[in-house]
Amino acid sequence: MKLTRRKLATALVSATALAAQQPQPAAASDSDLKAARDRLQANAAALAGTPIPMATEPAFQFKA
Amino acid sequence: MASIGTDTFFATLPQLNAALKAGEFSAADLARAFSERLQQLGPRYNALALPLPQEALRQARLVDADLKRKRYRGLLQGIPYGVKDLLAFAGQPTTWGAKPYAGQVFDYNATVIELLSAVGAVLTGKLSMVELAGGGGYRLPSASLTGPGLNPWDRTRWSGGSSSGSAAAVAAGLVPFAIGSETSGSIVTPASFCGVTALRPTYGLVSRYGAMALSWTLDKLGPFAHTAEDCGVILQNIAGKDSKDPGSAGKSFYYTPQYARPMKDLRVGYAPADFAEWVEPATRPAFDAAIAVLKVSGIQFVETKLPDFPYSAALSTILNGEMGSIFEPLITSGKVDELADKPQIAGLKASLELPAKDYLRAMRLRRLMQAEIIRIFGTVDVLLAPGRAGIASRIDQPLDRGAGGTPPKDPGFRSIIPMGNLAGLPALVLPCGFAENMPVALQLVGAPFSENTLLAIGREFQSHTDWHKRRPPS
Numbered sequence: 001m002k003l004t005r006r007k008l009a010t011a012l013v014s015a016t017a018l019a020a021q022q023p024q025p026a027a028a029s030d031s032d033l034k035a036a037r038d039r040l041q042a043n044a045a046a047l048a049g050t051p052i053p054m055a056t057e058p059a060f061q062f063k064a
Numbered sequence: 065m066a067s068i069g070t071d072t073f074f075a076t077l078p079q080l081n082a083a084l085k086a087g088e089f090s091a092a093d094l095a096r097a098f099s100e101r102l103q104q105l106g107p108r109y110n111a112l113a114l115p116l117p118q119e120a121l122r123q124a125r126l127v128d129a130d131l132k133r134k135r136y137r138g139l140l141q142g143i144p145y146g147v148k149d150l151l152a153f154a155g156q157p158t159t160w161g162a163k164p165y166a167g168q169v170f171d172y173n174a175t176v177i178e179l180l181s182a183v184g185a186v187l188t189g190k191l192s193m194v195e196l197a198g199g200g201g202y203r204l205p206s207a208s209l210t211g212p213g214l215n216p217w218d219r220t221r222w223s224g225g226s227s228s229g230s231a232a233a234v235a236a237g238l239v240p241f242a243i244g245s246e247t248s249g250s251i252v253t254p255a256s257f258c259g260v261t262a263l264r265p266t267y268g269l270v271s272r273y274g275a276m277a278l279s280w281t282l283d284k285l286g287p288f289a290h291t292a293e294d295c296g297v298i299l300q301n302i303a304g305k306d307s308k309d310p311g312s313a314g315k316s317f318y319y320t321p322q323y324a325r326p327m328k329d330l331r332v333g334y335a336p337a338d339f340a341e342w343v344e345p346a347t348r349p350a351f352d353a354a355i356a357v358l359k360v361s362g363i364q365f366v367e368t369k370l371p372d373f374p375y376s377a378a379l380s381t382i383l384n385g386e387m388g389s390i391f392e393p394l395i396t397s398g399k400v401d402e403l404a405d406k407p408q409i410a411g412l413k414a415s416l417e418l419p420a421k422d423y424l425r426a427m428r429l430r431r432l433m434q435a436e437i438i439r440i441f442g443t444v445d446v447l448l449a450p451g452r453a454g455i456a457s458r459i460d461q462p463l464d465r466g467a468g469g470t471p472p473k474d475p476g477f478r479s480i481i482p483m484g485n486l487a488g489l490p491a492l493v494l495p496c497g498f499a500e501n502m503p504v505a506l507q508l509v510g511a512p513f514s515e516n517t518l519l520a521i522g523r524e525f526q527s528h529t530d531w532h533k534r535r536p537p538s
Binding site: 035 | 200201281373374376377378380381384406407409410411413414415417418419422424425426427428429430431432434
């Protein structure tokens, strides 16, 4: 079969449209990603419960 | 030449050194025997990442030449050992336990390997680990390029992580000692589950140059061995200043058991709730017996409370902040999806979203925590807690499931692993019995650079017990 550029373009557009219509398989990690984000937020909430004096600097060192 | 039998595979460093010096066997014989055993049995426990028999034999022959000329380099001369596969060994794959790095090869050696090589220790293989040391948070023990670490005491159970192979290989007599790493629990957990002695050194005491970075301000390297004394010998040889590690404390370590304080002068802080409520019921008799042994030695027990801080949240936030920065190229390239464990992938991806303010808040809180924790060591010399609250989990059991039931009212020392790692404190793991035929262990945690005190207590405990001499079923 001879494939013209027009036929090829039509096929590509159709394939793209078809792919867009098909339901995407649920990414297995969606719920895991939400759980990971939730953990970050829970950590932040836990840390927020402890007051820190303004003068307290972060506990890392920089040696010049 | 005496034959190299099972006893040799479980011998201590002084025993092996004496046999080598006496000519009972050569370093080459020893390297060959351990290499064969590691290659034969390592896969049985998914403990072996890379055998190095030729390199081992080459190095062992150099040791034999030295021994022939009576050039002695210390107790590690001619002793085979393994390293967690996050340490660079020039010209050989260093996979970090993760598929995206399966073909990674460095052209230099980690400082720890250089130091051990200089005293004649013989590297026989690289040992398996949880992928990327598990920083993203993994659900199953199968989160590794080499499959789930299987426990030599029961292969249906996990060897612990992330230094899975290091602990399993020592427990099964595949290497006399091994090097592992800990960011939060990766030495303490597998040592406890596999029933081996292990030491997490003070942050900065052992150079991490050439080691995979997971968290610059939390990572530490340390030994797994058969006895506390062996751990002291190994630490003496791997500790020290290294300008190539920005976290280096610039301190050396000399193992000096001869200067140990009398046991009756030592005060051990503990939380009774740990042993009465926190640990699984089946393990309680072992812990009670172990505490009785320590009390008989004259050590004073003092009920102690940890300062009230959100240790786990702080550690997790710091780890996420640093890990996200370290592995950003892996995550943004999409190669992170090649990892084995989905929650681990998700954890890595989410780490890029951690707000800077949260990281800084955790690091500022860490400063307050450190000050409060150091204050504890004004009243006690060491802290004592269970290594883990229970025995090794089954390999198909999710690790992120809740403990279930009502948590005890008294928090005890349940946060001792994140607390100890946030403050950079050393910890010694001592096998102290069995429950359901699986090992149970204590952990001793001390002030920064108090390793000799921990080791002295460990040595005393092991002089009255034989849990560290038990061997898993062959």
